[in-house]
Amino acid sequence: MEDDNKRHREKMRKIKAARDRMMATKTDKKGLIIVHTGPGKGKSSSGFGMVMRCIAHGMPCAVVQFIKGNWKTGEADFLRDRFSDECTFVISGEGFTWETQDRERDIAAAQAGWAKAKDLIRNPEITFVLLDEINIALRYGYLDIDEVVEFLLTEKPAMTHVVLTGRNAKPELIEAADLVTEMTLVKHPFRDGIKAQAGVEF
């Protein structure tokens, strides 16, 4: 047992030294383009977890929710009812596209959301913007991927973070991003007839 502890201490000492050396090289800060994609859970909810962190740090932030318009979600209620000073919340769209079945209305909603998103990203007071489910609008061609990428690369203020979520992120966006995470589905209770539940899914 004493030997175990000694070996453990020695191993941890080496890990800490290696980590400290590595961290010493990480000295820069910059506003990041962050993408959460993939079929697994956690793409939007981790975006909202970051919004919570921003509010905690006193960083003014904003959310534009594409596509999820006619859903009643916990995160929308929470931020609009309790943190409207700290977080600007915009809903653009009227539900997933197969709900509306009206392509022109969906395009108009997505474009209106993107116009608002550009204003929020350009706003120097705001340093964190979550574009929730924008990848769906990009995938269906409701927004032009080249325009979105060009805007992010040329007009996003240097210290502003922008998080873009949704399945099937376009390759052009992944190429432009600084931080990309793919949420992979390992196991899902939908397969066993379990429906979406409050707290977990919305």
Added chain:
Amino acid sequence: MEDDNKRHREKMRKIKAARDRMMATKTDKKGLIIVHTGPGKGKSSSGFGMVMRCIAHGMPCAVVQFIKGNWKTGEADFLRDRFSDECTFVISGEGFTWETQDRERDIAAAQAGWAKAKDLIRNPEITFVLLDEINIALRYGYLDIDEVVEFLLTEKPAMTHVVLTGRNAKPELIEAADLVTEMTLVKHPFRDGIKAQAGVEF
């Protein structure tokens, strides 16, 4: 253009019909064992996003943070300062294990956190419990995986959700879980010398 819209409408009608049929089979509710693992970002932050949803829905919830003890995190400040009525927040541990370099102290902290976690999970008032970074404590053997899995399968109230986060989730836990997401790292700015930043990482 009119043809495009017509084709789109027809396609969306079929997607909606298929989705409605599929959703009609998803009628059950149950408390889920949820695991967020993998090397990518979003494991903890999506857990905190779900906590935000629970607070929004008026579902009393709890967080036990393993391992991250001596970090000052936005989520801890936010929940403890503003939502202590809605969310019980317990910190167990004194930082990642390579920071303390003291195995016995780490084991004692993890065990104390687990004892508290069991009380919170058993509490019928609480229906969502986030065990943040518990996978690290399990991986280092600070907690016994068989005991944790047995407790979740036999003592967790039927309608309570428990979320377990951290890299390298044990196979036994993945086997027992209902919903497992692996966060995969596609691209990370650490490689370019960018350090952890407020809002994004903590």
